[in-house]
Amino acid sequence: MSENFKTIRELAEELGVSKQAIQYHIKYLTNKNRQTNDKGVVVLSHEEQLFIRSRVDKQTNKKQTNRQIKGKQIDKETNSRQTADKETTWSFTNYLRSELEAVKKNRDTQLAAKDKQIENKDAQISQMQNLLDQQQRLALQDKKLLEEYKSEIKELKSLSIPKQGSEKDDSIPKENSAENRVKEPQNKKWWHFSRRM
Numbered sequence: 001m002s003e004n005f006k007t008i009r010e011l012a013e014e015l016g017v018s019k020q021a022i023q024y025h026i027k028y029l030t031n032k033n034r035q036t037n038d039k040g041v042v043v044l045s046h047e048e049q050l051f052i053r054s055r056v057d058k059q060t061n062k063k064q065t066n067r068q069i070k071g072k073q074i075d076k077e078t079n080s081r082q083t084a085d086k087e088t089t090w091s092f093t094n095y096l097r098s099e100l101e102a103v104k105k106n107r108d109t110q111l112a113a114k115d116k117q118i119e120n121k122d123a124q125i126s127q128m129q130n131l132l133d134q135q136q137r138l139a140l141q142d143k144k145l146l147e148e149y150k151s152e153i154k155e156l157k158s159l160s161i162p163k164q165g166s167e168k169d170d171s172i173p174k175e176n177s178a179e180n181r182v183k184e185p186q187n188k189k190w191w192h193f194s195r196r197m
């Protein structure tokens with residue numbers, strides 16, 4: 001792991017506070033996703049360490065100012081604190097800038113992904129519109145073909161079926177037709193002929 005990264009325990013030992021105090025200050029960091037080392041232990045970046053240092057220093061400085069009585073010690077500590085405050089303020093602004101840059105990069109990648117998804121959806125919508133247009137055209141063609149087939153069927157029916165008035169005339173046998181006259185003698189038996197003679 002890089003020298004810039006420290007575990008919570010290492011930072012707590014370095015600052016002389018408990019691990020719980022470090023975890024308390026971690027809550028105030030903007031980045032919610034913590035990096036871990038090879039063993040799965042949470043590690044803090046240099047900027048995060050500086051942020052936690054500044055918060056711990058502020059708390060310890062409040063306690064120390066209440067305890068110290070002598071003016072010389074106070075002057076020395078204020079000078080060192082002022083330089084430390086300048087360093088922590090500078091490091092804190094750097095930390096915030098780095099976090100802001102990370103948020104911007106994340107936002108830019110998310111926006112690029114969303115733009116690509118929108119382009120894909122637009123392409124899908126246009127493809128669906130084309131398919132819908134094709135389906136409507138095919139349905140219209142089918143309707144026209146059905147109408148043509150119906151008209152052809154009607155024409156064929158009118159050609160194959162004779163008119164109803166002629167059917168009745170053909171189906172009723174005429175009494176005086178030549179076929180009926182020829183059939184009458186065939187129905188008679190031969191013995192009737194012998195009696196007449």
